[in-house]
Each structure stands twice: as structure tokens, then as C-alpha cells.
Amino acid sequence: MxxxxxxxxxxxxxxxxxxxxxxxxxxxxRPVLMHTxxxxxQCVLNPDILLVLNIHQQGYWKELCQKYNFxxxxxxxxxxxxxxxxxxxxxxxxxxxxxxxxxxxxxPLISPALILESFKVAExxxxxxxxxxxxxxxxNIAVQPTVAISxxxxxxxxxxxxxxxxVLRAAYQTxxxxxxxxxxxxAEYAGYEINTIEGARENIKITYPEDLEIASxxxxxxxxx
Numbered sequence: 001m002x003x004x005x006x007x008x009x010x011x012x013x014x015x016x017x018x019x020x021x022x023x024x025x026x027x028x029x030r031p032v033l034m035h036t037x038x039x040x041x042q043c044v045l046n047p048d049i050l051l052v053l054n055i056h057q058q059g060y061w062k063e064l065c066q067k068y069n070f071x072x073x074x075x076x077x078x079x080x081x082x083x084x085x086x087x088x089x090x091x092x093x094x095x096x097x098x099x100x101x102x103x104x105x106x107x108p109l110i111s112p113a114l115i116l117e118s119f120k121v122a123e124x125x126x127x128x129x130x131x132x133x134x135x136x137x138x139x140n141i142a143v144q145p146t147v148a149i150s151x152x153x154x155x156x157x158x159x160x161x162x163x164x165x166x167v168l169r170a171a172y173q174t175x176x177x178x179x180x181x182x183x184x185x186x187a188e189y190a191g192y193e194i195n196t197i198e199g200a201r202e203n204i205k206i207t208y209p210e211d212l213e214i215a216s217x218x219x220x221x222x223x224x225x
Contacts, residue, residue, distance in 0.1 A: 002098030003047035003119055005040040005160070006090035009033060009105035010054060010079050021057060022206050023105045024064065028219050032206055033061070034070050035108035035219075040101070041072045042112040045119055047101065049074040050093055052086045084176045087183060091169055099123050100168060101160035102183050106206040109218055114200055115160060121197055122162035129162070129184045130199035131155030157182060158199040167192060 009023040023033040033051075040049055053061060055078050064070070077093050080086040087102055094100065099122050101115060114130060121128035134156055138149045161183040163171075168183065171190040180186050184194045202223045204211055 001123060002096065003043075003045045004094055004098060004100040004165070005047045005049045005115075006077075006087060006100060006102045007033075007036060007040070007049065007051050007074075007105045008079075008083055008086050008090070008102065009051060009057075010083060010086055024057075024060065025206070025212060027108060027206075027212060028216050030068055030070075031064055032108050032212075032215075033105050034064075034068065034072075036103070036105050036110065037070075037072050037074055039108070039110050039112055040103070040115060043115045043119070044112070045116060047115075047119075048094075050077050050090045051075065051105070052077045052079050052090045054079045082176065082180075083182075084172075084180050084186065088172050091165070091172060094165060097165045099162060100165050101162040102168075103160040104205055107159055107203055108206065109200075109202045109204060109215055109223070110160065111200060111203075114203070117197060118160050118162040121195060122164060125195045126167045127161075127163045127184075127187060127192060128195050128197055129157060129182075130160065130197055130203070131157045132199045132201055155196060155199075157184065158203050158205075163187065 024031050027035055040047055051074050053076055058076055077090050080089050099119050101118055118128045134151045134154055140147045140149055171187040174190050188194055202218050206212055
């Protein structure tokens with residue numbers, strides 16, 4: 001069985017209040033993206049890594065790889081207008097079948113063990129997404145009066161979202177819709193039931209400045225080893 005990882009790096013620095021894209025910000029002395037790539041490289045299944053990156057950022061990424069002597073093998077694929085199109089570009093670059101994990105490039109603390117589990121469950125069941133149970137109370141504010149929602153009925157969805165390639169290819173035959181926020185939503189719209197496994201609270205998405213500080217502390221504590 002062949003295994004692949006599509007790392008989607010389409011973020012900007014807007015919510016970080018920086019002109020540098022989030023995936024290039026320094027985390028413990030190296031760009032965030034390098035931590036993410038290394039996590040997949042360390043998975044025992046040795047997946048082929050495809051980095052989907054805006055064409056205008058590819059030259060800068062290559063400069064960073066030279067600067068930091070980063071030599072983990074990976075292919076660079078042109079990003080698309082939306083996440084949907086970026087993932088589709090990554091899929092189109094894969095020949096044959098196997099299992100593919102789609103992951104946010106700005107989730108650098110994903111553990112190789114969780115990557116492995118997601119691959120194995122998807123290989124058996126067709127797909128697998130990771131998520132965690134909310135700890136805060138949740139209310140539906142779309143109705144009046146507002147209504148409390150049980151946390152036990154919900155998960156906060158993370159990545160990787162992992163699929164047998166034939167399943168994800170079939171799902172991505174569906175034309176783009178604005179409600180497609182992730183790969184699971186594309187597959188669900190195409191008629192597939194989605195399988196879930198427990199994610200990890202340290203598998204945070206770098207979105208705000210404090211996320212970078214939290215990630216730095218977690219790395220120093222070795223939580224992803």
C-alpha cells in the first residue's frame with residue numbers, strides 16, 4: 001500500500017498581524033512548515049509528501065529550505081483559489097491508488113503516532129478524520145432564545161483527514177461549493193459516511209500570535225514525541 005500526505009499551505013498572516021504567511025513564521029528557530037513536514041516524514045509508513053503552496057510563495061520556501069538546510073523529501077504543488085482547489089491539485093498529482101492524509105500545514109504539532117492511526121483506520125474503513133470533544137459550553141445563537149448544545153454530541157474537527165485515494169477522488173468530482181470547509185464535508189456531500197477518531201489537544205492550528213507561543217512551549221515539553 002502506498003501512503004501520501006497532502007499538506008495544504010494556503011494561509012496568510014492577517015490574523016497574526018504580520019506580512020509573513022503563517023506557515024513561514026519561526027517556531028523554536030525554524031519555520032512552522034518544517035515542523036509539520038518532519039512529523040509526516042517521521043511516520044513509520046513513510047508517506048510521500050506533497051506540499052501545496054501558492055505559486056508566489058514557492059521561491060521564498062526554497063530559499064528557506066536552503067537557509068535552514070532542510071532536506072526532507074517533498075514535492076511542491078501549485079495551490080488553488082480555495083482550499084478545495086488546492087487539495088484537488090494535490091490529488092491530481094498522485095498516480096495510482098493508496099491512502100492519502102490531508103493536513104493543515106499550520107498544525108505543526110501533529111504526532112507521527114496519530115498520523116499512523118489515521119492512515120490505518122482510513123485504509124480499513126475508507127476514511128478517517130480526527131477531532132476532540134469541546135471543553136467549553138456551547139450555545140446555538142441562531143435561534144432566540146439561545147439554546148445550549150450538548151458537548152457530548154460534538155467534536156472540534158482537526159486534521160489530518162485521511163482517505164483511501166479512490167474515495168477522495170470520487171468525492172472531489174463534486175463541483176466546488178462554498179460550504180465545503182474541509183475534505184470531510186466534500187466526502188459527506190458526495191454520500192460517504194465519515195469515521196472519526198480521537199485527536200489531540202496539542203494538535204493546534206497556528207492562527208493567532210498566542211498559538212505560536214503555546215506551540216513553542218509544547219515542543220519544549222516534548223508533547224508530540
